[in-house]
Amino acid sequence: MRHNARMTEPARYSVLIVGGGFGGLRAAQCLKRAPIDVTLIDRRNFHLFQPLLYQVATGGLSPANIAAPLRAVLKRQPNVRVLLGEVVAFDINGRGALLRDGEAIPYDTLIVAAGAANHYFGNDRWAEYAPGLKSLEDATHIRRRLLLAFEAAEREKDPQRVPEWLTFVIVGGGPTGVELAGTLAEIARYTLRHEFRRIDPAATRILLVEGAERVLPTFVPRLSEKAERSLRRLGVDVRTRTLVTDIQSDSVTLRSGDGEEVVATRTAVWGAGVQASSLGRTLAVATGAELDRAGRVIVQPDCSLRDHPEIFVIGDLAHFRGPDGKPLPGVAPVAIQQGEYVARLIRERARQARGPNPPPAAADDRGRARPQRPFRYVDRGIMATIGRAAAVADLHWVRFWGYPAWLVWLFIHLIMLVEFQNKLLVLVQWAWNYFTWSRSARLITGDEPGR
Amino acid sequence: MRHNARMTEPARYSVLIVGGGFGGLRAAQCLKRAPIDVTLIDRRNFHLFQPLLYQVATGGLSPANIAAPLRAVLKRQPNVRVLLGEVVAFDINGRGALLRDGEAIPYDTLIVAAGAANHYFGNDRWAEYAPGLKSLEDATHIRRRLLLAFEAAEREKDPQRVPEWLTFVIVGGGPTGVELAGTLAEIARYTLRHEFRRIDPAATRILLVEGAERVLPTFVPRLSEKAERSLRRLGVDVRTRTLVTDIQSDSVTLRSGDGEEVVATRTAVWGAGVQASSLGRTLAVATGAELDRAGRVIVQPDCSLRDHPEIFVIGDLAHFRGPDGKPLPGVAPVAIQQGEYVARLIRERARQARGPNPPPAAADDRGRARPQRPFRYVDRGIMATIGRAAAVADLHWVRFWGYPAWLVWLFIHLIMLVEFQNKLLVLVQWAWNYFTWSRSARLITGDEPGR
Numbered sequence A, B: 001m002r003h004n005a006r007m008t009e010p011a012r013y014s015v016l017i018v019g020g021g022f023g024g025l026r027a028a029q030c031l032k033r034a035p036i037d038v039t040l041i042d043r044r045n046f047h048l049f050q051p052l053l054y055q056v057a058t059g060g061l062s063p064a065n066i067a068a069p070l071r072a073v074l075k076r077q078p079n080v081r082v083l084l085g086e087v088v089a090f091d092i093n094g095r096g097a098l099l100r101d102g103e104a105i106p107y108d109t110l111i112v113a114a115g116a117a118n119h120y121f122g123n124d125r126w127a128e129y130a131p132g133l134k135s136l137e138d139a140t141h142i143r144r145r146l147l148l149a150f151e152a153a154e155r156e157k158d159p160q161r162v163p164e165w166l167t168f169v170i171v172g173g174g175p176t177g178v179e180l181a182g183t184l185a186e187i188a189r190y191t192l193r194h195e196f197r198r199i200d201p202a203a204t205r206i207l208l209v210e211g212a213e214r215v216l217p218t219f220v221p222r223l224s225e226k227a228e229r230s231l232r233r234l235g236v237d238v239r240t241r242t243l244v245t246d247i248q249s250d251s252v253t254l255r256s257g258d259g260e261e262v263v264a265t266r267t268a269v270w271g272a273g274v275q276a277s278s279l280g281r282t283l284a285v286a287t288g289a290e291l292d293r294a295g296r297v298i299v300q301p302d303c304s305l306r307d308h309p310e311i312f313v314i315g316d317l318a319h320f321r322g323p324d325g326k327p328l329p330g331v332a333p334v335a336i337q338q339g340e341y342v343a344r345l346i347r348e349r350a351r352q353a354r355g356p357n358p359p360p361a362a363a364d365d366r367g368r369a370r371p372q373r374p375f376r377y378v379d380r381g382i383m384a385t386i387g388r389a390a391a392v393a394d395l396h397w398v399r400f401w402g403y404p405a406w407l408v409w410l411f412i413h414l415i416m417l418v419e420f421q422n423k424l425l426v427l428v429q430w431a432w433n434y435f436t437w438s439r440s441a442r443l444i445t446g447d448e449p450g451r
Helices: A002-007 A022-030 A050-057 A136-155 A159-165 A175-191 A221-233 A279-287 A332-353 A402-416 A420-436 B002-007 B022-030 B050-057 B136-155 B159-165 B175-191 B221-233 B279-287 B332-353 B402-416 B420-436
Strands: A013-018 A036-042 A046-048 A067-069 A080-084 A087-091 A096-099 A104-106 A109-112 A116-118 A167-171 A205-209 A236-239 A243-247 A251-256 A259-264 A267-270 A274-276 A308-313 A382-387 A390-394 A399-401 B013-018 B036-042 B046-048 B067-069 B080-084 B087-091 B096-099 B104-106 B109-112 B116-118 B167-171 B205-209 B236-239 B243-248 B251-256 B259-264 B267-270 B274-276 B308-313 B382-387 B390-394 B399-401
Touching: A013 A022, A013 A104, A013 A332, A022 A036, A022 A109, A022 A332, A036 A332, A050 A136, A050 A175, A050 A402, A080 B136, A087 A279, A109 A279, A109 A332, A136 A159, A136 A267, A136 B080, A159 A167, A167 A175, A167 A259, A175 A205, A175 A221, A175 A236, A175 A382, A205 A251, A221 A236, A221 A382, A221 A390, A221 A399, A279 A308, A382 A402, A390 A402, A399 A402, A402 A420, A420 B420, B013 B022, B013 B104, B013 B332, B022 B036, B022 B109, B022 B332, B036 B332, B050 B136, B050 B175, B050 B402, B087 B279, B109 B279, B109 B332, B136 B159, B136 B267, B159 B167, B167 B175, B167 B259, B175 B205, B175 B221, B175 B236, B175 B382, B205 B251, B221 B236, B221 B382, B221 B390, B221 B399, B279 B308, B382 B402, B390 B402, B399 B402, B402 B420
Parallel strands: A013 A036, A013 A109, A036 A080, A109 A308, A167 A205, A167 A267, A205 A236, B013 B036, B013 B109, B036 B080, B109 B308, B167 B205, B167 B267, B205 B236
Antiparallel strands: A046 A067, A087 A096, A096 A104, A116 A274, A243 A251, A251 A259, A382 A390, A390 A399, B046 B067, B087 B096, B096 B104, B116 B274, B243 B251, B251 B259, B382 B390, B390 B399
16 A cells, blocks of 8 residues: 555645646646645546547547546556545635535645536527537437437438438537538438438538638638538538527527528537636636636736736636737647646746755756746647548648648547557547448437437 | 338338347348348347446446447348337237337237346335446446446545445346456456555455355356356455345345345445346237246247247247246347247248249258247357456356356457447457556446536
8 A cells, every 4th residue: 555655744745636638637747756746636537538529429439439537547646646526616725625525625736727618608598409519428418319310300200300300500610510510411421321211311401500701710711611612512501600599499590691590400519619617717706816708717927827826727717818919729739738837837836845955857847948937839730620531730831631631630639649548449440430431339328218 | 212212112021120139130130131121129229239238337348339230230231121219019910019109110020029127026226226237328327336436435534434435246146247246356456556545446345146056057066166266366255145135325235044244335236137128018918928927928939929920029038948948048149049040930931921932042041940940049058257367168068267268258259249340349448458457448427427
């Protein structure tokens, strides 16, 4: 019981990390071998690779393929303790976090990396009819909805009602919406071919609705255009400059320059907006930190809170003002780099706290920016995939699309996946899906079997 | 729309199969290329490979790895229509089955292969505390329970209560119980090593409770003894000749020759009994067929019902009297062989129904037993695995155990898995788990995150 023995040693510098997403996990990993006690708390026992959630929602991958148990990832790091729990309050003066079951976890430094959830712009009742895609449960729920729609179409006795089962509305033309619409079009056209006897899945209608003037609005116009062309080639009905004004169980109402249109559909998916975790508000109330409109905590140039250098907020929960004056986007690379930056800062502080003769810098500090400098996001580019052999990539020094972009997308997502086994399983399944056009993880699970 | 065109042709001989398990799916496959319209109805959209459910429950495999979408399996068989639905009643005189949503499906011949569910011998309230392992939802629920117990132990503030979180009671010493107990012991001893900081997972106590005088009572005594020795070597506390008399949220009461014992535990798993699907009773009421005590329908030597040669019952739902006077066991090979037998019988009937000059027998009839003969189960043997590199196998002409039996077990289960992709993914994961001692599908999913 080596670990238990360590617990009785005098208290060391302690860091509490809330959230095991890209930012929180990376921060914990970058504190490896530091003379610091790290506690990582998450409501889940796994790290989730969110960029591939849409592949779970469309039956291409299994949930476990894109999730890595946090304990397994961190088992070789004896200074990290993983706790399954939910933080509900902070005691800023006492330097502690309170869990739902009443336990208080003390800290010297706090890193809040609690991420974001779906945001329906005040129309929370839309959530029932148009689920978002932020968690594994969301993904299996959407998978169930999509697959059940085809089953219901096959069973529908009234031929007039078949089209509403075979109409899918994806709200939001960002990367998630584009990826979902492209994959769903492929499934309808190719994977489900020969599987039904009464309906023709190829008659499926997929609407991708985006309020801005083009899909992928964070990309340059030329790549948006490439993506839109790829989507149209797959048969996706792309509706830009179009707003969703209502969502019911059997319809979605759209408004554009041409007026209002009611689309009869049984299946809508929400990919339009996210809002920061409610822990942002909790933290703001406790510390006086400011929130932006999306509920993100506005942070200092070193990711800490004003007047609270011991509290850092990173990842999707943080509003970090970028060089262009706009907040950094809520993407994995920002969270990862902030996690690395904050970990370096904390290592430095812990070293200074130990006395006037600090030991030499640890190996992973060598050659990197000095932690005292403000955080600077190194933007290596953005990419989105549209479907089989189609993607767009903007690496700033080069822009490309189609097959090459898709290969780069595959490669980058594979190497970013945590845990080698997942890389291998995902590679096998992608290769299989590519060559056979099949998707084998098409399970309808949940509490209401059948109809 | 080739298939839709076919639907307007004059009605052909029609077979309705209820249930897409081993028996129902095999029957459908064996009717390939027959001039027969087959409808396969299941409450699920996938065929489930139940023998590996315990590996999902213990985080070694993902649900999709042991499930194959029925539509995908049968897509190249245009005479089969798959319907997602639940049969609630039969109209025996009108030759139709009624679905929950009111649709009636007509048939010339009916095959009922609806399987079995957990059976608590009249103590249905035990189901809440000791879930059984029959469906994918059961497996992910048990996975959640097992993993949460370790998390709760790590979080437990009262050291007196840690042991009850680390005590697991498996009820039933059949193959499922033995496989679960062995795998859980391995996980506690090896997989979770280094993952916790306060508790020592190796201190986990696993009780395997069996009413009979030995585990694996359907095996010969020598193999039961080998299995028990393997379990004890893994640290499992094997309790034979012991009955469960009560199950509460925090205890299981055992009774044996030594008297009564209350075991403090938060986690029990039920592997003790199954009962035939309630469709057996529905069928018995409609046809006057007899049921046995486990709710199975007693069938004729050709698997049909007395006075109803057009109705067959196969698999776990059927009570087929074996040569020793006892019913055939509820195992996959029985269901598969019954499915094949019944399909041959139906092909023969359809051929006779078409006129005096039947076409030559189809390729897959060649050389097999003539369908007019009664069904005869060819028992190729039974096997059970205990954990890593340990299993017992009785192939009747040879009995073996340990590493060789485990390799044979692996091989047979791999080749039996439906769909090539699943074989590949399972092989990759088994190899990975074997060499790294890890199990990566350890996800706690469900509606109550954290505690």
